[in-house]
Amino acid sequence: MASSSNKPELIVNGRRLDGRGFDELRTIKIVASPLKNAAGSAYIEWGNNKILAAVYGPREATPRHFAESTRAIIKCRYAMAPFSGLSEHGRSGPNRRAIEIAKVTKEVFENVVMLNEYPGSQIDLFIEVLQSDGGTRAAGITAAAVAFAASGIPMRDLPYAVSVGRIGDEVALDFTMIEDNYADSDMPMAIAPRNNDVLLLQMDGKLTREQLSKAVSMAIGAGKGISEIQKNALREAYERSSK
Amino acid sequence: MRIVIPGEVVAERPERMENTYIQEGRTYAKVLGMYDSNGRGIIPLEGAWMPRSDDTVVGIVSEVRNKVYVIDLSYFGRSLLIPGKYEEYSFSVGDVIEARIKEVENRPTIILSEAKPLSEGTVMSVKPRKVLRIIGKKNTMVNQIAGFTKTSIIVGLNGLIWLRGGDIGLASEAIRRVEREAHVSGLTETIRRYLEEKTGTKREMETG
Amino acid sequence: MDAIDTVTRNHVRDIIKGGRRLDGRGLTDFRNIRIETGLIQNAEGSAQVDIGNTRVLAGVKLDVDEPMEDTPDQGNLIMSAELLPLASEKYETGPPSPDAIEFARVVDRGIRHGECFDLKSLFIEEGKVWGLFVDLYVLNYDGNLFDAGLLAAMSAIAGTRIPKYVNGKADREDRTARLSIRNMVSSATFAKIGKSIVLDPSGDEEKAADCRLTIATDGETVRAMQKGGMGAFTQKEIDELIGVSLNKHSGLKDMMTRAQV
Numbered sequence: 001m002a003s004s005s006n007k008p009e010l011i012v013n014g015r016r017l018d019g020r021g022f023d024e025l026r027t028i029k030i031v032a033s034p035l036k037n038a039a040g041s042a043y044i045e046w047g048n049n050k051i052l053a054a055v056y057g058p059r060e061a062t063p064r065h066f067a068e069s070t071r072a073i074i075k076c077r078y079a080m081a082p083f084s085g086l087s088e089h090g091r092s093g094p095n096r097r098a099i100e101i102a103k104v105t106k107e108v109f110e111n112v113v114m115l116n117e118y119p120g121s122q123i124d125l126f127i128e129v130l131q132s133d134g135g136t137r138a139a140g141i142t143a144a145a146v147a148f149a150a151s152g153i154p155m156r157d158l159p160y161a162v163s164v165g166r167i168g169d170e171v172a173l174d175f176t177m178i179e180d181n182y183a184d185s186d187m188p189m190a191i192a193p194r195n196n197d198v199l200l201l202q203m204d205g206k207l208t209r210e211q212l213s214k215a216v217s218m219a220i221g222a223g224k225g226i227s228e229i230q231k232n233a234l235r236e237a238y239e240r241s242s243k
Numbered sequence: 244m245r246i247v248i249p250g251e252v253v254a255e256r257p258e259r260m261e262n263t264y265i266q267e268g269r270t271y272a273k274v275l276g277m278y279d280s281n282g283r284g285i286i287p288l289e290g291a292w293m294p295r296s297d298d299t300v301v302g303i304v305s306e307v308r309n310k311v312y313v314i315d316l317s318y319f320g321r322s323l324l325i326p327g328k329y330e331e332y333s334f335s336v337g338d339v340i341e342a343r344i345k346e347v348e349n350r351p352t353i354i355l356s357e358a359k360p361l362s363e364g365t366v367m368s369v370k371p372r373k374v375l376r377i378i379g380k381k382n383t384m385v386n387q388i389a390g391f392t393k394t395s396i397i398v399g400l401n402g403l404i405w406l407r408g409g410d411i412g413l414a415s416e417a418i419r420r421v422e423r424e425a426h427v428s429g430l431t432e433t434i435r436r437y438l439e440e441k442t443g444t445k446r447e448m449e450t451g
Numbered sequence: 452m453d454a455i456d457t458v459t460r461n462h463v464r465d466i467i468k469g470g471r472r473l474d475g476r477g478l479t480d481f482r483n484i485r486i487e488t489g490l491i492q493n494a495e496g497s498a499q500v501d502i503g504n505t506r507v508l509a510g511v512k513l514d515v516d517e518p519m520e521d522t523p524d525q526g527n528l529i530m531s532a533e534l535l536p537l538a539s540e541k542y543e544t545g546p547p548s549p550d551a552i553e554f555a556r557v558v559d560r561g562i563r564h565g566e567c568f569d570l571k572s573l574f575i576e577e578g579k580v581w582g583l584f585v586d587l588y589v590l591n592y593d594g595n596l597f598d599a600g601l602l603a604a605m606s607a608i609a610g611t612r613i614p615k616y617v618n619g620k621a622d623r624e625d626r627t628a629r630l631s632i633r634n635m636v637s638s639a640t641f642a643k644i645g646k647s648i649v650l651d652p653s654g655d656e657e658k659a660a661d662c663r664l665t666i667a668t669d670g671e672t673v674r675a676m677q678k679g680g681m682g683a684f685t686q687k688e689i690d691e692l693i694g695v696s697l698n699k700h701s702g703l704k705d706m707m708t709r710a711q712v
Contacts, residue, residue, distance in 0.1 A: 035591050036504045037539050040289065050491065052590065054537035058291050060319045069349075077536060077544050082586045083494040083510025086623055089584040092533060093546075112249075114264075114273060118291065120351040121319040126537035130508065130588070131491050149249050152290025152372060154273040156264065157250035194250045194271070231248045234275055238246060238288065238426055303454035315454035337457050365462030366455055403455070411466070412475055 007182045010167045016179070022172040023218050025162070025225060030143065030233035032150045040151025042233065044143035047176060048133035053143040055151040058121035066122070071115035073122050076106035078140060080129040086177075101137045102127075108141055108161075108190045108199040114154040123153065134177035135163045141190050141200065146230050150237065159199055160226040161190035164215040166207055171214045173222055187212075189219045193227045196220055244279055246288070247272040253285070260284035277426060288426060292318060292371035292401050294353050298344045301366065301399030302355070304334045312358075314340065316401045317368055320351020324358050332360055339366055339405055341397050361397060364407025367415050369422045371402035376425040377418055383431055388417045391438035413441055456658050463659035467647045472656070479650045479695050484703075486602060486710035488610045495626060496611030498710065500603040503653060504593035506538075509585055509603035511611045515575070515621055516582030526573020526580040530559035532587035532600065539592035539654075553679070555587060558600045560675035561667035565636030567608060572631055575616050583611070583630075594653040597665045597677070601638045606707045609635070636674055637703035638667035639696035643682050650695065666693055670700035 010017060020026070026047030035041035038054035061067035078101045082090040094102065109125060125147070127140040138161035145159050164173050165186040175183055185205025192199055198216075207215065247253060253263055254270035261284035262274045272278065276285035294300075294316075302322065306313035312324040312334055324342060326333070334340060338360055345356040369377065378385050378398050389396045393409030406414055417434055424430055463473060476482070482503030491497035496511035516527055532555035534542045547555075562585075573581035585607065587600045609632050615625035642652035642660035652660060661682025667675040673693055678684065684692075 035506075035537065036593070037591055038537060039291075041537070048492070052537060056536075056540055058319050059540070081491075081510060081588060082531070082584065083491055083497065083512050086493040088514045088621075089512035089582070089586075092531060092586065117293075118319065118351075124536065126535065128535055128537060128588070128590075130510075131493050133493075149275045150289060152274055152287050154262070154290075155249040156266075156271070156273065158248055192250070234248055235246050303458055305454040317455060337454065339458060365465075366458045368455060411462075412471070412473065 008178065010179055010182055011170065016167075016172070018176060022170050023221065025174050025222050026176070028142075028226065028229050030146055030229055032146050032233040032237035038147070038151070040147045040149065040153070042143040042146035042150065044139050044146075046135065046139035046142070047174075048131060049129070049136055049139045050131040051136060051140050051143050052128045052130060053140060053147040054126045055123065055144075055147045055153065056126075057123035058118040058153070059124075061120065061122035067120045070119050072113075072118040072120075074106050074109055074113065074115070074125060075122060076102040076109075076125045076127070078102040078105060078127040078129075078137070080132060080136070084129050084132045086133075101140075104200050104202065105137065105141055105144065108159055109144065109148060111197075111199050112155045112157050112159055112192055113148060114156065117154050132177065134175050134180040135188070138162050138188050138190070142226060142230065146233055149234055157192040157194040158227065158230055159190050159192045160223050160230060161188060161200060162219050162222050162226060163188040164219045165205065166211055166215070171211050171218060173218050185211075187215055189216070191220060191223055193223055244277045247276055247278040247285060249273055249275060253278055262287055287372050289370065290372050294318065294320070294344055294347050294401070296344050296346055298400040300342055300344060300355070300401045301361070301397055301403040301405050302340055302342060302401070303366065304336050304338045304340065307334065307336055314342070314355060316353065316399070317403055318351075318353070318401055320353060322353035322355055324355040326358075332358065334358070334360065339364070341399070341405070361405045361407070364395070364405055365411065367404050367406065367418065369402050369404060369418060371400070373422040373425040374398060374400055374402060376430070377404070377421050379431060384421060384434065387431070387435055388414055388438065391442050392417070410442075413438070459655050460659040463655055464645050467644045467649070467659070470647070472649060474653065478647065481598075481651045481699070482653070484602070484706060486606050486706055488606050488710050489712045494607075495614065495623075496607040496609075496630075498603045498606035498610065500599045500606065502595055502599045502602075502651060504591055505595055505599050505654075506589075506591040507596060507599040507603045508588040508590055509600070509607040510588065511607045512584040512586075513611070513613055513621065514582045514584065515616070515619065516580055517578060518574075518580045522570070523578075524574050525570040527582045528559065528563060528570065528585070529582060530555045530562070530585045530587070530604070532558070532589070534589045534592070538589045542589075542592070553677070554596050554600060557597055557665055557675065557677045558585075558587060558604050560677075561601045561636050561638055562604055562608065565667060565669055565674040566634050567605065567636060568630055568632055579616075579619070581613065583608075592654060594655070594657045595640050595651050597640045598638050598651060601636065601667060602703065602707060605636060606710055608632070609707065610711055634669050635704045635707060636667050636669050637700050637707070638665050638675075639692070639699045640665040641692050641695075643684060643688075648688065648692065650699075664689070664692055666696040668693075668696050668700050670697060670704065
């Protein structure tokens, strides 16, 4: 987190910099199956984030000794395009942050995907951030869930993700890049909406137990809207192709 | 019929149906599919092929070992053809075959039998979940495509389709269209009109 | 090569003998081309190009950079390409493959030797220049990356806006100055399959090809070329293909111009 000396005001007259209320999401748009070669794919615009997710497989596990005889394995790559940020040209390929995100993302889908249906195989999930503005891991997971469903791989649920946290005294939802940089706490979560199981939970900063409880409720509350957008994207993919 | 999404409740009580799972007394969809409310289950819209005994498949010989052929079925598991003593045919690498699944051993190994060569022609790959639609009820869809285009077509349940002769371009275009629009009703009729139009236009061009 | 690729290869070669292509195109027809610019607002320039099912996204970034020792009055052009694993089951994660590096270098030569913009216009002050980074992101592969890549790079560069230079840094809040474009280039890529030559090979046609030739032009002169693959072209063939490339340029240039917002 940046030093407080150049910290911008994140809340002006009770509103956030982009005019949102504390429990308000940015605009989310999802298109299912935009990519032809992948088994399943999704494109998400979440505020100014623009992200592609694609699923390949089940296919032969490589190297072969990575295969598990009783279930499929999932491999995940998450990477930011060098032109994705509003700052300097980035390095290409995953850095340490990206590798950690790929790991926790993979674990989200290991929970919901019915891996026992394809023993011995490998399923690949690729998340490419084309433009970033805070909350890319949440947006990436939300898109990845649609890509998995569009691939036809059996899953128990369609998870979504969103970040919550604290700005000053206020618990708030879905941080932009600037909020993310200067907020007092940030907590990305992935949730299975069927029973509100928490599948990803990371947090930094400082929250009281009460604030944390409020933040989790806020994430779950926002989830209904996110889930609906995910489902509509899947339905629209078939309505679109019937025209 | 309606589209269901993984995790969606399809029955408030436990019911054994294809492509669903039961938890805490309710029945949930586990794949993206069309739910038939008459209770017969969910027809998946996408997904990998699940090999079963007696499935007809199209494959390509990828390796010839001592008394065993390794067959590429475009599937993540291995598939083997072990010829019997009086086997009619012998194959080389690159040969296209039609065969039947004898058994699926603790997946992912498939044992094939009754292999026949499919000489010349080509192989196209389609999404396995669309294969039944490409075949059609009592083979109506594949027969009409073969009839209009004069192409010999063998559809493997694994998603590989062999085509030879006639207007292969039009045949594969028609198959792609069925693949894209598999969930749309009245498709046999749509494809018939499409093929009529295409082959009709062609005849005019040839005579004109 | 997979077993199925070999069957496809043989089939493509068979039907091309009859002068036909898998998708029914004429030998010197492009597939449908679609160009969209400005998708990535965080970048200084961007363009996404579809040729058939091939999709390439180009993003441009301008960073304050140091000039090369031998060209102290010029900015730097740095072209990279990634064959993303989400674009094809054949692409793998990891460092850039030789194919990706060749792809980036061929597009680089088209832009650089097409003199599309003056590198001197990227000079800021003594010891400071703009580094113009172009990243080619392959999002879906179905053959002919080179033409899609050059269309994407050219379109992204043509729409690039230069950040204001303030106290040694780029101020990206203020990006009003346009990069001045001197020349537009495009390329035409051909695949030789047996005795036939086709423009804009699809993925299946590339599997069947003996060799390929990319010719970048500005409609008047040839600016960059790259031959790839084991096979060979005759002098006469090369001459004819240059003719086709020169002819294709004006249509492609119009598309790029129309795509500018």
